[in-house]
Amino acid sequence: MAQTGLEVRQLYSERDDRVLFAELCFTLSAGDVLQIAGPNGSGKTSLLRILAGLSSRYQGDILWHNHSLEQQRADYLQQLLYIGHGAGIKAALSPLENLRWSCALRGLPADDNPIRSALAKVGLRGFEEQACYSLSAGQQRRVNLARLFCIPAQLWILDEPFTAIDQRGVAEIEQWISDFANTGGAILLTTHHRLMINRPLRIIELGER
Numbered sequence: 001m002a003q004t005g006l007e008v009r010q011l012y013s014e015r016d017d018r019v020l021f022a023e024l025c026f027t028l029s030a031g032d033v034l035q036i037a038g039p040n041g042s043g044k045t046s047l048l049r050i051l052a053g054l055s056s057r058y059q060g061d062i063l064w065h066n067h068s069l070e071q072q073r074a075d076y077l078q079q080l081l082y083i084g085h086g087a088g089i090k091a092a093l094s095p096l097e098n099l100r101w102s103c104a105l106r107g108l109p110a111d112d113n114p115i116r117s118a119l120a121k122v123g124l125r126g127f128e129e130q131a132c133y134s135l136s137a138g139q140q141r142r143v144n145l146a147r148l149f150c151i152p153a154q155l156w157i158l159d160e161p162f163t164a165i166d167q168r169g170v171a172e173i174e175q176w177i178s179d180f181a182n183t184g185g186a187i188l189l190t191t192h193h194r195l196m197i198n199r200p201l202r203i204i205e206l207g208e209r
């Protein structure tokens with residue numbers, strides 16, 4: 001049976017005296033894909049930032065492999081790959097340099113080969129050493145997404161991964177999500193796009209009235 005990865009119990013968060021979500025409960029195990037849906041401003045990014053350990057604006061419990069996040073924050077962050085909805089890169093650096101930083105921050109060995117492969121996988125072969133400010137919005141997004149392929153993780157948390165991505169790229173990302181889940185990864189994501197993946201998809205709707 002799949003090990004319970006992430007468990008959220010009775011999560012509550014508010015912003016400016018407005019409740020974003022309350023009594024939110026779910027589990028996310030190996031192979032699961034969970035979409036957080038809801039209208040603009042309903043709290044999707046807020047929830048993902050909480051689960052990525054970037055915000056403490058919540059009440060309730062978050063468990064990773066049955067232990068509270070506080071007890072094993074370092075281990076959790078090492079197993080987690082969070083891609084926020086911003087570009088998430090340094091514009092003055094090249095894709096290669098950006099990813100070297102990301103890998104170094106994760107304590108991965110300095111080796112350009114997996115980084116170059118990751119950049120090729122996201123369609124950036126030939127752009128490895130060009131400053132990111134000279135890349136298009138979609139290409140910059142792809143630099144950030146390349147982290148999916150050079151940083152090992154058990155859990156992907158992806159905030160609007162399809163932003164600025166062309167139609168073919170959208171289908172590719174859907175395939176990456178399916179592949180990651182098929183190999184035992186767990187994925188939590190937000191998107192306004194109707195996901196087409198060959199895995200069972202669970203959806204939690206925030207801001208339901």
Ligand SMILES: Nc1ncnc2c1ncn2[C@@H]1O[C@H](COP(=O)(O)OP(=O)(O)OP(=O)(O)O)[C@@H](O)[C@H]1O
Binds near residue numbers: 038040
């Ligand atoms: N930095 C901030 N300061 C003050 N309020 C904020 C901040 N970030 C978000 N909020 C508020 O929190 C609420 C939830 O925002 P959040 O970004 O989580 O929504 P969302 O569901 O991700 O929206 P979208 O679909 O537009 O990305 C909104 O009402 C927003 O105004």
